[in-house]
Amino acid sequence: MCGIVGIVGKEAVNQSIYDALTVLQHRGQDAAGIMTIDKSMFNLRKANGLVRDVFHTRHMHRLTGNVGIGHCRYPTAGSSSSAEAQPFYVNSPFGIAFAHNGNLTNAHDLEKEVFTVARRHINTNSDSEILLNIFADALTKISDFEVTPDDIFDAVALSHAKISGAYAVVAAIIGFGMVAFRDPNGIRPLVLGKRTTLLGDEYMVASESVAIDAVGFTFVRDVAPGEAIYITEAGQLHTKQCAPMAKFNPCIFEFVYFARPDSFIDGISVYASRVNMGRKLGEKIKREWAELDIDVVIPIPETSMDVALQIANTLDLPYRQGFVKNRYIGRTFIMPGQTQRRKSVRRKLNAIKSEFKDKNVLLVDDSIVRGTTSEQIIEMARESGAKKVYFASAAPEIRFPNVYGIDMPSANELIAYGREIDEISECIKADGLIFQDLHDLVDAVNEENPQITRFETSVFDGNYVTGDVNQDYLERIDKARGESAKGSPTIQTELSNLEMHNMSN
Ligand SMILES: O=P(O)(O)OC[C@H]1O[C@H](OP(=O)(O)OP(=O)(O)O)[C@H](O)[C@@H]1O
Ligand SMILES: NC(=O)CC[C@H](N)C(=O)O
Numbered sequence: 001m002c003g004i005v006g007i008v009g010k011e012a013v014n015q016s017i018y019d020a021l022t023v024l025q026h027r028g029q030d031a032a033g034i035m036t037i038d039k040s041m042f043n044l045r046k047a048n049g050l051v052r053d054v055f056h057t058r059h060m061h062r063l064t065g066n067v068g069i070g071h072c073r074y075p076t077a078g079s080s081s082s083a084e085a086q087p088f089y090v091n092s093p094f095g096i097a098f099a100h101n102g103n104l105t106n107a108h109d110l111e112k113e114v115f116t117v118a119r120r121h122i123n124t125n126s127d128s129e130i131l132l133n134i135f136a137d138a139l140t141k142i143s144d145f146e147v148t149p150d151d152i153f154d155a156v157a158l159s160h161a162k163i164s165g166a167y168a169v170v171a172a173i174i175g176f177g178m179v180a181f182r183d184p185n186g187i188r189p190l191v192l193g194k195r196t197t198l199l200g201d202e203y204m205v206a207s208e209s210v211a212i213d214a215v216g217f218t219f220v221r222d223v224a225p226g227e228a229i230y231i232t233e234a235g236q237l238h239t240k241q242c243a244p245m246a247k248f249n250p251c252i253f254e255f256v257y258f259a260r261p262d263s264f265i266d267g268i269s270v271y272a273s274r275v276n277m278g279r280k281l282g283e284k285i286k287r288e289w290a291e292l293d294i295d296v297v298i299p300i301p302e303t304s305m306d307v308a309l310q311i312a313n314t315l316d317l318p319y320r321q322g323f324v325k326n327r328y329i330g331r332t333f334i335m336p337g338q339t340q341r342r343k344s345v346r347r348k349l350n351a352i353k354s355e356f357k358d359k360n361v362l363l364v365d366d367s368i369v370r371g372t373t374s375e376q377i378i379e380m381a382r383e384s385g386a387k388k389v390y391f392a393s394a395a396p397e398i399r400f401p402n403v404y405g406i407d408m409p410s411a412n413e414l415i416a417y418g419r420e421i422d423e424i425s426e427c428i429k430a431d432g433l434i435f436q437d438l439h440d441l442v443d444a445v446n447e448e449n450p451q452i453t454r455f456e457t458s459v460f461d462g463n464y465v466t467g468d469v470n471q472d473y474l475e476r477i478d479k480a481r482g483e484s485a486k487g488s489p490t491i492q493t494e495l496s497n498l499e500m501h502n503m504s505n
């Protein structure tokens with residue numbers, strides 16, 4: 001669930017892109033990159049690591065220019081190698097820098113087409129590099145030496161017709177400007193911002209509105225599903241709907257977990273949707289656990305905190321911070337391997353024993369995916385003296401793989417796969433376990449924008465909106481990306497030495 005950003009400014013954009021990436025860091029912790037256009041050259045810095053570790057002052061000095069794009073990566077295709085960090089680059093037609101959030105479902109077929117028909121070489125296993133080459137090939141076919149807004153929109157339309165899956169994209173084209181587009185289902189988010197300066201208007205696109213707030217731009221609107229935005233280097237804005245059947249199917253997991261609560265996505269406040277989730281789950285707990293002897297509601301920091309507070313209010317119970325989060329440890333779910341994820345839970349969260357001693361506690365989390373967090377947290381609550389430990393999840397049981405940009409390629413890794421609620425409860429050793437119902441989750445988010453008629457909910461119900469995901473496909477991604485396919489950490493490290501890009505130190 002990477003973070004992307006792009007700015008066409010009147011002055012240097014490097015610092016604003018850096019600042020935007022720091023507030024999109026929760027979307028991808030593995031690698032980061034910035035590419036700027038300075039006259040007729042690109043400047044690039046990308047590497048594995050957090051934004052604050054990838055860019056040093058010496059890199060920032062060299063990232064000159066008034067147009068640039070940035071990316072922070074959470075890999076969902078290929079490997080964690082720094083060669084797959086983004087932005088990617090191609091040199092024909094023109095120089096194009098490219099950053100992508102999402103995941104393609106027909107990358108395998110497209111790769112063949114790129115090689116045999118477009119005669120282009122793909123140098124990594126990243127689906128984003130394929131997507132870039134599909135777009136570049138479309139632009140080659142359509143444009144001459146000059147690029148008009150219509151050329152850009154025709155190239156995006158041609159790309160939409162070929163690509164399947166989830167993609168929010170930002171690209172910078174040397175000599176012309178910046179292009180951004182969103183897949184026709186609008187699965188991944190993308191917003192447009194503007195800032196008026198004495199030198200003229202500046203434009204920005206980003207994965208979440210929080211990035212627009214952070215760098216002092218004003219939120220204009222969400223980019224529509226299928227729509228393309230083209231901002232010339234001179235700062236002229238052009239927009240066009242480029243997909244005939246575009247419709248909103250935003251990923252519901254953005255609201256459950258991925259996005260920051262202070263962001264708005266497709267007209268929906270992420271925070272308000274989480275408060276609604278808490279209210280609905282609180283009401284379900286009241287209905288189904290009427291006899292329950294809960295003394296206190298405790299969130300599992302950080303994402304579940306807004307939900308847990310609302311559950312406590314609905315149940316009229318005290319809300320207490322029983323766990324302290326180490327602010328220097330990132331999100332565990334988006335870490336690359338299960339070993340690292342397991343180790344990080346205890347490094348990240350520590351219990352305040354007095355909040356548990358001799359109490360029946362209700363622990364609240366936004367979701368249970370592999371069960372890594374819940375199992376260890378329940379153990380910590382018991383070690384801290386809790387009498388009984390109940391557990392509530394603001395999302396329903398996750399039983400299906402994700403193919404649209406969340407790294408859950410294998411059903412076998414999901415704790416709810418093939419298990420009923422009492423079996424899951426037994427696995428995580430809870431005294432009672434309750435999940436939100438899917439219709440309540442959808443209503444909780446939908447209440448904030450009733451115009452959206454459908455959400456992408458495949459991890460809960462197995463309905464994949466692109467219509468091309470079958471058992472064969474799921475088996476292939478399981479083999480290619482499941483935990484057993486990812487290899488040992490040593491192999492990962494070796495892979496990370498295979499890279500091909502500039503500014504490596
Ligand atoms: O069942 P699991 O496989 O453990 O996955 C679910 C957990 O992972 C996430 O937390 P994470 O630490 O990533 O981020 P947070 O600090 O934003 O809650 C999520 O909020 C759940 O706590
Ligand atoms: N999470 C994402 O958006 C990942 C983008 C792309 N599929 C990659 O693996 O780099």
Ligand SMILES: [Mg+2]
Nearest residue numbers: 300301302303
């Ligand atoms: Mg969490």
